Amino acid sequence: MLLGDGTRSAETSEGLPDLDSVRTVEDLGRQLALLRLNAPRQSPGQDPLTLRELAVITRLPRSTLGNAESGRVLPGASVVYRFAEGCGVPREELTAWTRTRNRLAYDRRHQRRASKQEADRGAVPDSPEPTGLDSAIDFLATKSIDVSQADLGKALEALPARQRARYLMEMSSAAAGECLHQMSVQAAAACFEFIDTPTGARLLGTEDPAFAVEHLQLLRPDIVVDILSRMSFAEVSQWLALMARHEVESLVASMPAEWIGALIADEAAPFSLAADLAFLLPFDDCIQLVAMMPAARGIGLLTTMAPEPAAGLLNRLPNPQRRTIVTGMSSGKLSRIIVHLSAEKAASVLFDFSAHEAANLLALMPEDGAGTALSRLSKDHRSAILDAMSNGQADLVDRVKLPRLQR
Secondary structure, rough: EEEEOOOOOOHHOOOOOHHHHHOOOOHHHHHHHHHHHOOOOOOOOOOOOHHHHHHHHHOOOHHHHHHHHHOOOOOOOOHHHHHHOOOOOHHHOOOOOOOOHHHHHHHHHHHHHHHHHHHOOOOOOOOOOOOOOHHHHHHHHHOOOOOOHHHHHHHHHHOOOHHHHHHHHHHOHHHHHHHHOOOOOHHHHHHHHHHOOOHHHHHHHOHHHHHHHHHOOOOOOOHHHHHHHHHOOOHHHHHEEEEEEEEHHHOOOOOOOHHHEEEEEHHOOHHHHHHHHOOOOOOOHHHHHHHHOHHHHHHHHHHHHHHHHHHHHHHHOOOOHHHHHHHOEEEHHHHHHOOOOHHHHHHHHHOOOOOHHHHHHHOOOOOOHHHHHHOOHHHHHHHHHHHOOOOOHHHHHHHHOOOOOOO
């Protein structure tokens, strides 16, 4: 049966900011990230707003915006306000974001007050876990480097890159991650030249994805290959989803074709990312990959592609796999793809459906394409489709101007 378009519409509604879901600082950070990724752009095909662009718009440091998204610290009300404003939130809705932030601040003060009251009554409160920032400062103190929180980045950047790298490898992951965030992007990336691959992969994996992406793009291609090969596809997909398409292609192009194919086929990779990566493979390899995919993955991949390249893949797929994919697509999407197929393939697609389904599909197609597809069918199959058409659909026969088209 042909699928309707409702399922796809429901999917696109997911992942939008929802302030009602915010219960913790981490929740607020996630909603801010979603707000940025869904910010209006000048054209529908433009890549999502980056932290670097948002920093220019808001005149706030990129690190401040990244920390707000990370959910590690509660951002100030003014930061949240300017963050939301920079992402295009209407003025009348900006206060909802600052109210949510202030509610979290109140909750935290209330929790601290309750803990103090328990302590006054003799209860022993749990010792708070040291933060990554505290751990980094404590570690550097053991190296006779006395530094305040505000000067951590500057103190690290004053050290040679090799020495910074050695300290990062000796620190806890939380402390090293905080040091990477406090340094400039260039200074942080320089450290990975002297960090072994397993440690480098671990540190990037514990970083906020927005920071990890910026560091990754400044590394040598051979380091990128080694690190990405050690990461899970879920982690890699999260990173690549934050990058512009040309940045993704530049970064992934250095990876082996087998790795790219495995990432495309993996369920962790969003279909939009997988569709872009598919064009990095040789065409024959891409055909073979789609043919071997689970049906649901192949349907989602070709549904996400633009009609013309999707048709190019369908033209070359073996008939069993092609039949499985086209019968699982929505009629609206398939009608836009089928007009780019060869006339023989378009006719074979119609042959895969019942007469009623084929009639509905033809009604969605441009007139010339529908007429050409009909003309390549056998007389009996064509007659069955025409008989299944409604009166309005039957007008198609007159409009396509195929005088020799006989029932």
